[in-house]
Amino acid sequence: MKTTFISTYSLLNSPRSSLVRMQADAARYNQEIASGRHADVGLTLGGRMSQAVSLRADYDNLTAMIDANSRTRTRLDVTVEALGTIRAMADEFQAELLSVPHAQRGSEVIRNAARDKLAALIGSLNSAVDGQFLFAGINSGVQPINEYGAGSPNKNAVDAAYLAAFGVTQADPGVSDISAADMANFLDTAFADLFFNDANWKANWSNASDAVQRSRISRSETLTSSVSANEMAIRQLAAAYTMVFDLGSDKLNTDALQVVIDKATELMGNAIAQIIDLEAHMGVAQNRIDTANTNMEAQKKILATRVGDLEDVDPAEAKVRLDAVLTQIEMSYSLTVRLQSLSLLNYL
Structure with missing residues (x-):
């Protein structure tokens, strides 16, 4: 059986290295809960991003046409x-x-x-x-x-x-x-x-x-x-x-x-x-x-649903993930404090 030595320094910095990643995850989940969309839509959708862009362009065109109709x-x-x-x-x-x-x-x-x-x-x-x-x-x-x-x-x-x-x-x-x-x-x-x-x-x-x-x-x-x-x-x-x-x-x-x-x-x-x-x-x-506006509003709802299917996140799921990350962050802080208190003087 082979043993290895882990220094106090390594134990102390290991939680710190993962803390930055967890804080970034927490910020991302907070953003998703607030906006209802993926924090990085492009990263999440990948090749399907072009479809989302096309749908949003159609939605914006319909909105502009309805606004113009209002003036007309x-x-x-x-x-x-x-x-x-x-x-x-x-x-x-x-x-x-x-x-x-x-x-x-x-x-x-x-x-x-x-x-x-x-x-x-x-x-x-x-x-x-x-x-x-x-x-x-x-x-x-x-x-x-x-x-x-x-x-x-x-x-x-x-x-x-x-x-x-x-x-x-x-x-x-x-x-x-x-x-x-x-x-x-x-x-x-x-x-x-x-x-x-x-x-x-x-x-x-x-x-x-x-x-x-x-x-x-x-x-x-x-x-x-x-x-x-x-x-x-x-x-x-x-x-x-x-x-x-x-x-x-x-x-x-x-x-x-x-x-x-x-x-x-x-x-x-x-x-x-x-x-x-x-x-x-x-x-x-x-x-x-009036008829054209009614039809275009219906089309906007369909487009909004399709965009939502691509870009929206489940707020409940995002909240669960956020809570889990926050728990991990709190544990990391606690562990860091415990490790900082370790000293050979306590055992001499």
């Missing part, structure tokens, strides 16, 4: 609200035109109502969210509709067309001499060209783009997420309000005034029907975004 949904909500306001004002004005007695149709009340509705229409069309104008199409950084007032291009164009057609301004007493036939011809030609001719509309009224914004709401879906101020319904409303407000309706004779009222009523009816269609289209877009 906000724009749609404000757009639908603005369209609802525009339609409500149009309904109200059309009711006023139909209900006001014939003798009062050129009154200041009706003209003021048309002026206020035109200003409100322009205000709604110039709505913005986060500095982006909703009705400007892809030119979202530019105010889509010019204000109507003295010196503005749209007001100047109306005044010039009126003077060219009748030889008088809207404030001239000679307005009363304009015949119904001449007024009808003016509304269908020179006046209509100011609103329904693309070049004139864009030169005098609109800075918006015909092309509207499209948004990707999922990996496979895109949709139209804005309305352009160049829509025909918008032009018809602007034309109706302007003709009642600024064609000298307070001075027109009864027959000419009736032509204006009839034309305005016709335009209002057409515009309201088209505004309803636009609201419905935007409503469908809202529902599609």
